[in-house]
């Protein structure tokens with residue numbers, strides 16, 4: 001694993017010249033156990049609030065598809081429900097952010113461990129908000145097995161699901177606690193149907209300072225408006 005990480009450090013230095021300025025980026029992390037509904041809620045957030053959705057898992061799966069030696073190594077880790085080295089995931093995320101014209105990022109399934117959070121905060125910047133979708137394991141397992149009937153994902157099987165739950169508890173729950181201590185966490189029950197979960201998501205999103213300034217700008221423009229209308233303006 002030592003060589004594996006060094007390889008990425010060397011490539012990072014080569015690419016240091018074309019860094020876009022991410023200092024004004026607005027970042028929201030989206031956390032939750034496997035199958036809690038992160039991706040589902042991200043789609044709804046993008047529609048209403050106009051964020052750029054970056055799924056760490058999707059970025060990793062794209063790398064795996066390239067069938068490079070590194071991709072094959074990552075595939076092995078993902079099938080085992082383990083985490084890919086932080087350098088790899090942070091590099092992929094930073095590259096995707098730098099090539100986006102949108103400065104508002106919804107980062108889904110990241111950080112999954114404390115060192116991922118620390119590295120991202122140092123190399124990019126801290127998040128404004130962290131959404132955490134709370135869901136019992138039995139419900140997540142049921143959803144993932146159902147999704148596995150059509151997803152084609154090599155980790156949507158019973159054996160890997162159990163390992164992913166273990167990784168979530170051991171590595172990712174400390175991240176949830178870290179952002180709770182920093183008062184950045186919005187904990188939302190992921191058990192109700194998606195549209196009901198989204199009502200709670202909207203409350204968290206609408207509390208963001210960047211969102212409130214948009215709402216007040218809209219109030220200045222029009223005599224009457226409501227929270228729903230303000231959100232639609234933000235997405236424009």
Ligand SMILES: Nc1ncnc2c1ncn2[C@@H]1O[C@H](COP(=O)(O)OP(=O)(O)OP(=O)(O)O)[C@@H](O)[C@H]1O
Pocket residue numbers: 032033034035036037038039040041057109143144146147190191192193194197
């Ligand atoms: N609130 C919900 N109620 C019932 N089913 C849901 C709900 N939200 C999502 N689902 C379904 O559960 C499955 C998992 O959802 P989704 O892919 O959004 O989860 P995820 O947290 O992004 O998973 P992963 O971390 O494994 O990528 C999907 O088939 C989705 O349609």
Ligand SMILES: Nc1ccn([C@@H]2O[C@H](COP(=O)(O)O)[C@@H](O)[C@H]2O)c(=O)n1
Pocket residue numbers: 034056057058060077078079081082083084085089108109110111112116155164
């Ligand atoms: N920050 C991350 C995110 C994901 N992984 C690996 O990818 C797998 C799939 O992730 P999903 O978010 O799509 O469920 C996950 O089980 C990990 O193996 C990672 O290492 N770090």
